[in-house]
Amino acid sequence: MYFREPRLSVLARPAFTEPDHLPVQWIGDATDGERLAEFAGRLCYMSQKNPANRSTSEYLENIKKQAHGSVLEHANYTLLLEGVSRSLTHELVRHRAGFAYSQLSQRYVDESVADFVVPPAILGEDALEGQWRAQMEEAQRTYVALVEQLMARYAWVEDRVHRRKMAREAARGVLPNSTETKIVVTANVRAWRTMLELRAGEGAELEIRRLAVALIRLFKVEAPIFFSDFEVYEAADRRDAARSSYHKV
Template identity: 40%
Template sequence: MGAKVKLINYTPNPERTVAAAARLCYSPTGAESLLDSMDRNDIERLLGIILGNGHLSTLEHISFTFAVEGISRVASHQLVRHRIASYSQQSQRYVKEKGQFEYIVPKKIKEDKEMVKLFKENMKKQQKVYDELTAKLMDSGYKEKEAIEAARYVLPNATETKIVISMNGRSLLHFFELRCCERAQREIRDMAKKMLRQVREVAPIIFKKAGPLCETERRCKEGKLSCGRLAKIKVGK
């Protein structure tokens, strides 16, 4: 199943907003009248120009917010490397892991029953240690929040997390270029593809050609680290 991704908010009429901002740069008319005067053809033409020329600063006027569940702390650590964004992540300081904490099993491990068994046994051990540390700390006089704040250090990167993400349009294009690439780690790549499908529904022109460079520009800047997909695309495979 993978990550659960939902676009929960975005700038109203994002493509009209971007087009109006672009036109304002070269027009004596105010922004409000520009919004009223543009028809769909005007919007498509202006977006075609700015996207084609790489003049993407006007995309910073629009924002998209996603609620994401079912990703690991491994994926969230990669996600927050995208600095021009805002994040609100479920806190392990305030949210106690009760019973067995949720965790993500990597696909490579899922392919082998013995590895899955070993992985799950370790998750149970981690929960047990977490519970024991929490109880001992509370017995020592610490409040629950203080106890779980310390005990969380034993929780693994596989621990499931929830996060709200907001990015502007320009940052999202860059995010999709990097994270929809085959070289991106599978978990964050699957999440990025789900995000892309949803923003295409509300801003189809802006995100029509979003994605890895091998698809959008028939080039790759990974050099010797390239996955080789570009060569297959060029020969139509």
């Protein structure tokens, strides 16, 4: 199977429980994650009575403007990303602060049935895609042959699981960067915002940029106030990019 775009699933989002003894005068609609951040921010000055009569949207806008991003660290979102390449996740996991990752292991999982992600620049151009596909299929055939031979070479290893791992971890060396992978990513909103700002920019690699733009669209529905300042636009290269009003809050 060839992936032409990523598949995103939200696995977890904040569930805010307001303590009875410290009620906030909420104004306006907001998601649990956004209320959690406002609650945490208001605790600092014990301003639960909301003397400035700010809606959650206005309150969090000011937090972003003042770059008081630590308040945003309370809200965590967990996503399952599929249909992304190993080269994409290699770039993604460079974002360390506030992120947690769990990724499919090529040492344990049989990649003889692996899928591949068509690089965006190749999509829609038959000749390029044909050449690229031939290379993917050849690599997969070699992988299968290597696993088989390595299993035979290490037949003396009694533990079959260990033997398979030895074979797969060596054979994966021939798998291309475009091999599809799956990764569970948890991050707080401050960390998501910083990563999305960098990776949705015009200078980012096209596949991770496409993912970042898709994530921004998802987060604009999931937690619209947190991501209200992100704007998706069509860049000069005729592909979507995004920018935010507040740099690295």
